[in-house]
Amino acid sequence: MTPANRLRALLAEGRLLTMPCCYDALSAKLIEQAGFDLTFMSGFAASASRIGQPDLGLMSYAEVQDQARNIADAIAIPLIADGDTGYGNAMNVRRTVAGMAKAGAAAVMIEDQLAPKRCGHTPGKDVVGREEAFDRIRAAVDAREEGADILILARTDARHTLGLSEAIDRAAGFAELGADILFVEAPKTEAEMRAICSELPLPNMANIVEGGETPDLPPAKLEDIGYRIAAYPLSLMAAAMQAMVETLDCLRRGTPRDEHLMSFSELRRRIGFDDYYAASERYASSRRD
Template sequence: MNKADRLRALLAQDTCHLMPCCFDALSGKLIAQEGYALTFMSGFAASASRIGAPDLGLMSYAEVLDQARNIAEAVDIPLIADGDTGYGNAMNVRRTVRGFARAGCAAVMIEDQLAPKRCGHTPGKAVVPRDEAFDRIRAAADARAALRDEGLDILILARTDARHEHGLDEAIARAARFAELGADILFVEAPRSEEEMRRICAELPGPKMANIVEGGQTPDLPLATLREIGFSIAAYPLSLMAAAMQAMVTTLRAMREDRRPGLMDFAELRRRVGFDDYYRISEAYASSRRG
């Protein structure tokens, strides 16, 4: 199966998949090494990692696509990529979907925020009118259909941020229309209570994703509860980024005192990066054995 079909098979299971989110090839590789079934390239974390800037629409389409391609090449599990608003009008959305499919992503997320977009749990969010939001998802579905003629495949994760400005009823109405237009996975961002999360799953068809930001607006419910409510995916977009940043700051401060706490053993570090595999495989080629 290709990665898109592998993602479909995961979504068909009667469970809620725990999905740590990555931000570069190394974090994606660690997620795969630890046995997780899928991952998501967090736009927030990728922006912080790649350009050292907040997730406020500063990364370009080309930068995001390059980051996703690097991750997809490094992992053998399905990767969902953050396609933001599609980087323009409906024709840009088509190009965005094609680009992520050709980069090896199993799915791409397209959202209804006004550009430049904002992190879903920060101030200043606004969404485009319904017609424009629907055009984006229609264009994404059309691009997916055209890709099949090239032997490529990708799923569409449709996100709405309408809860912030217009309330949960509008967000659910938009997501329901996204499903009718061909979205494979629905994502209503930033519900503010367990009751709202239950409404989302009860009133919307197909697979739904919960987005759990530690300290964000959505309740951080146990995975078993998310499964019982009806979510198919529980995404944790900042857990690894927050852990990595905290570890780096702690180490940088400790180094002033000639301490380096909590370091990964050098042998394990080499193994996880891929040195051991490289040396093993290179033994088949006389010109590559040095090292």
């Protein structure tokens, strides 16, 4: 099946899909190796990893598409790509959606923030007017209908400045326009999360940021509320950064660092050295490498 069809099949199962988010090809491979069914390229984490900058709209469309292509090439599980605001007007949204499909993404997220966008759990964000928000999703759906084999994840950040009712109304409009998955960002209570899932018709995604605004509920609770995808955008990056900072501190102080490190043999295996060597046995010239 195509990546999009694999994602459609997962959503049709009707269960909660726990989705650790990646930021590069290696983190995506680790997610797949751990047995998860899908992943999401976190814009926050990808911006930090690729350009060492915060998620404030600094990465270009070409950089994001290239990052998505590298990730999709490394894994077999479906990848949802972060398309931000679509990188311009409605015509840019069409190009973004088509480009993410060509990069191998199973779905692309398009949101209604003002450009330049920012992380949904940081200060200063705002949204465009309703009609412009609808135009973005209309353009995304048009790109899909004209041949881009990809699902549309429609996101609204309206809860932050305009309230939950406006956010739900916008998401309902996205559904009517043909979006496949809905994402109301940053509800503040379990009651708000229940309202979202009870009032909106499509599969809904929860975004669980440790220390963020949305309650960090256990997966069983999220499934009971009605969510179909639970995204964890920063868990892996936060864990990796903590381990790196601790290891660097050990190196600076000259103290043992083994407890923070994966073994060299495990490192090689997970990156793919063992698979490479096994496959290369078929070719005499490769065996000399």
